[in-house]
Amino acid sequence: MPVTDEQVAALRAYLADDLDQHRQLYARLDRAARSGYTALLAAAFFEAVNRRFAQEGTAADVIEFVADVRGRSEALGEAIDPRAAERLIRAALTDEDIDDLDDKAKGGLYVVLLAGLIGDEQLSDDGLDELLAEARKVADEWLR
Amino acid sequence: MATDQPSGSDDPAQHHDRSAEQSHQHTSDHGNRPGQARAPAETRSRAEYAADARGAGWGDQTSRSGSQPPGRPGDAPARPDSGTGRGSSHRTVESDQRDKPSAHRPEQPGDRGQDRGPAETRSREAYGAEMHAHGWDSQRIGEGEQRSGKPSSHSQEQPGDRGATQHGTTGDVGRAEQADRPGAERAPQRDYPSGASPGPAAESGLTSPQNETHPQDRGTNEGTDGPDGHESRADAEESDGHDGAGDPSGIHSRDEPGISAETVASRDDAASSAADPGGFPERDTARPGDEPADLRRDLAGPAAQGDGDRDSAERVTVEGKVIEVTHNRADGIWIEGLPGEMPHRIGDVLASPHEDKRARGDRFFRKAVENADDLLDSAEKNINLGHDALQRPPTHTEIPVSVPSSGHEVPHHEIDAESVATAGLTVGVLCWAAGEWISRKMRGLDDAGHR
Numbered sequence: 001m002p003v004t005d006e007q008v009a010a011l012r013a014y015l016a017d018d019l020d021q022h023r024q025l026y027a028r029l030d031r032a033a034r035s036g037y038t039a040l041l042a043a044a045f046f047e048a049v050n051r052r053f054a055q056e057g058t059a060a061d062v063i064e065f066v067a068d069v070r071g072r073s074e075a076l077g078e079a080i081d082p083r084a085a086e087r088l089i090r091a092a093l094t095d096e097d098i099d100d101l102d103d104k105a106k107g108g109l110y111v112v113l114l115a116g117l118i119g120d121e122q123l124s125d126d127g128l129d130e131l132l133a134e135a136r137k138v139a140d141e142w143l144r
Numbered sequence: 145m146a147t148d149q150p151s152g153s154d155d156p157a158q159h160h161d162r163s164a165e166q167s168h169q170h171t172s173d174h175g176n177r178p179g180q181a182r183a184p185a186e187t188r189s190r191a192e193y194a195a196d197a198r199g200a201g202w203g204d205q206t207s208r209s210g211s212q213p214p215g216r217p218g219d220a221p222a223r224p225d226s227g228t229g230r231g232s233s234h235r236t237v238e239s240d241q242r243d244k245p246s247a248h249r250p251e252q253p254g255d256r257g258q259d260r261g262p263a264e265t266r267s268r269e270a271y272g273a274e275m276h277a278h279g280w281d282s283q284r285i286g287e288g289e290q291r292s293g294k295p296s297s298h299s300q301e302q303p304g305d306r307g308a309t310q311h312g313t314t315g316d317v318g319r320a321e322q323a324d325r326p327g328a329e330r331a332p333q334r335d336y337p338s339g340a341s342p343g344p345a346a347e348s349g350l351t352s353p354q355n356e357t358h359p360q361d362r363g364t365n366e367g368t369d370g371p372d373g374h375e376s377r378a379d380a381e382e383s384d385g386h387d388g389a390g391d392p393s394g395i396h397s398r399d400e401p402g403i404s405a406e407t408v409a410s411r412d413d414a415a416s417s418a419a420d421p422g423g424f425p426e427r428d429t430a431r432p433g434d435e436p437a438d439l440r441r442d443l444a445g446p447a448a449q450g451d452g453d454r455d456s457a458e459r460v461t462v463e464g465k466v467i468e469v470t471h472n473r474a475d476g477i478w479i480e481g482l483p484g485e486m487p488h489r490i491g492d493v494l495a496s497p498h499e500d501k502r503a504r505g506d507r508f509f510r511k512a513v514e515n516a517d518d519l520l521d522s523a524e525k526n527i528n529l530g531h532d533a534l535q536r537p538p539t540h541t542e543i544p545v546s547v548p549s550s551g552h553e554v555p556h557h558e559i560d561a562e563s564v565a566t567a568g569l570t571v572g573v574l575c576w577a578a579g580e581w582i583s584r585k586m587r588g589l590d591d592a593g594h595r
Contacts, residue, residue: 042513073532107522115533
C-alpha cells in the first residue's frame with residue numbers, strides 16, 4: 001500500500017513544528033495507514049541522514065550531531081541514549097546491526113533525531129516538501 | 145621418402161594442418177556437387193564412399209588415431225548407415241544453428257567458396273598457432289581419446305559436427321572444413337554446449353566441461369531455455385535410449401515426420417548431454433550475448449522470446465516506474481540515469497550510483513522498520529520532544545564560566561626602575577627619530593633655496 005497524502009501531511013506538520021496539526025492529522029490515520037506512516041517516518045529519517053552524512057560524514061560527525069541534539073534541551077538529553085542514537089544513524093549509512101534495539105527505542109529516536117536533522121538543515125517549505133517527496137518515494141519502494 | 149599423404153609431408157603436424165586445408169579445398173569433390181555423373185550419396189555404400197575418398201588422395205589419413213580422422217578433435221568417422229547425403233545434413237546444420245553462436249555455425253552449402261577466401265590464404269604457421277591456441281593438438285587428441293575411452297562419436301564430438309556425426313554425410317570433408325573456418329577459430333571453446341566435449345583437454349581430464357562452460361552462460365541457459373527448452377528436456381529423456389545408453393552409434397533418423405528442425409536440434413543437444421557424463425544434464429541452448437541481439441531474436445522466433453522471458457522476468461521499480469526485466473540480453477540493457485525515455489521492458493537494468501543508496505535503504509527498512517509494531521507508539525510519545533530538537537541552537541554560544549581565583553592578586557600601581565628605563569629608552573628613540581626627520585627637512589629646504 002503506497003504512502004498517502006494524509007500520511008505525508010501528518011509528518012510534514014510535525015517537521016514544520018506544528019504539533020497541534022500533526023496530532024489532528026495523525027489521529028485521522030487508521031491502523032493500516034499508520035503502518036505506512038511508520039515507513040514514511042523511517043524513510044524521511046533515512047533520507048535526512050543520507051543528506052547529512054552520506055557524502056562527507058564521519059563517525060565523529062555522527063557523535064557530534066547526537067551530542068548536539070541531546071544538548072538542545074534537558075529532556076532531550078535524558079531521552080536520547082547516545083549510543084543507540086549513533087547506531088541508528090550508522091544503520092542508515094552502513095551495515096550496522098541494530099537488531100538488539102527494541103522498537104520503542106527506535107521509534108523515539110526516529111522522531112527526535114529526524115527533528116534534529118531537519119532543524120539543522122533550516123529547510124524552507126519547498127525544501128521540506130522536496131525531502132518528504134523523496135522520503136515518500138523511498139517508502140513506496142519499501143512498501144511495494 | 146614416400147608417404148601415403150597427398151601432401152607428401154612426413155610431418156604429422158604439418159599433415160594435420162594440411163589435411164584440414166585440403167579438405168576445405170576438396171569439399172565439393174565428394175559426391176555432393178550437383179552435375180557430377182555419379183550416383184546420389186544416399187545410394188553409395190560405405191565402401192564406395194571410402195573408395196571415392198581414397199581416389200581423391202586422402203583416404204588413409206585417419207590411421208594415426210584409429211577411426212579418428214586428423215581433421216580436428218571431435219571429428220567422428222562417417223556413418224555408413226546414415227549416409228543420407230547433404231540434404232538431411234543440411235537440415236541438421238540449420239537446426240543446430242539456431243542454438244549456436246554464429247562462430248560455430250556449421251557449413252552451409254552456400255558458404256563454400258562464396259563468403260570466404262580459400263584456406264591457403266593463411267600461412268601454415270598461423271593456422272598451426274591458432275589450432276594450438278585452441279588446444280587442438282593432434283598428439284593430445286590421441287591421448288585424450290585413449291584416456292576417456294569413450295566412443296569416438298561422442299567423446300570427440302564438437303557442436304558443429306553433431307549433425308555430421310550423427311548423419312555421417314558430411315564426414316571428414318565438412319569437419320575439416322569447419323576446423324578451417326575462421327569463425328571456428330574465433331569461438332572460445334567454453335561456448336560449446338555443455339553436453340558436447342569442449343576439446344581434447346577436457347577429454348583428457350585436464351579441464352572439466354563445467355570449468356569450460358561460463359557460469360553466466362550456465363545460469364542463463366537454465367532460465368532461458370526458450371520455447372524448445374521443455375521440448376529438449378523431454379526429448380533428452382526420450383533420446384537417452386537412443387544415444388546415451390542404448391545406441392552407441394548416436395544415430396537416429398532426421399526424417400521423422402512432424403519433428404521440426406528445432407526439435408531435432410534440441411534432441412541432438414540433449415542426447416549429447418546425456419551421453420557425456422561430465423556434461424550438464426540440461427542442454428545448453430541459448431547463449432545470450434554470443435550472437436547479435438537481432439540475429440538471435442530472429443533465430444529463436446517470437447514464441448521463444450515470449451516463453452523464455454515469462455519464466456525469468458521480474459519487475460523492478462526505477463524512479464517510481466515499473467520496468468519488466470527479462471534477464472535476456474537480447475532485450476538490451478538499460479542503465480539507470482541515462483537520458484531518454486525509460487523502457488517498459490528490458491533485458492537487464494544496470495545499477496546507477498544511486499543503487500547503493502537504494503540497497504542500503506532496503507536493508508535499513510528490513511532491520512529498522514519491518515515488523516516493528518511498537519515503533520510508532522513510541523514515536524508518538526516522544527513527539528513533544530520534537531519541538532526542542534527542531535530548535536537549532538545558535539552557531540556561536542557564549543557561556544559564562546566562573547573561574548575560581550587561585551592566588552592573591554597584586555595591583556600594579558608602583559613605578560619600578562624597569563618601567564622607567566623602558567620609558568626613557570622609548571622617549572630617547574622617539575627624540576632621535578624626530579631630530580633626524582627635522583634635519584632632513586631642513587636640508588631639503590636649503591637645497592631648494594640654492595636652486
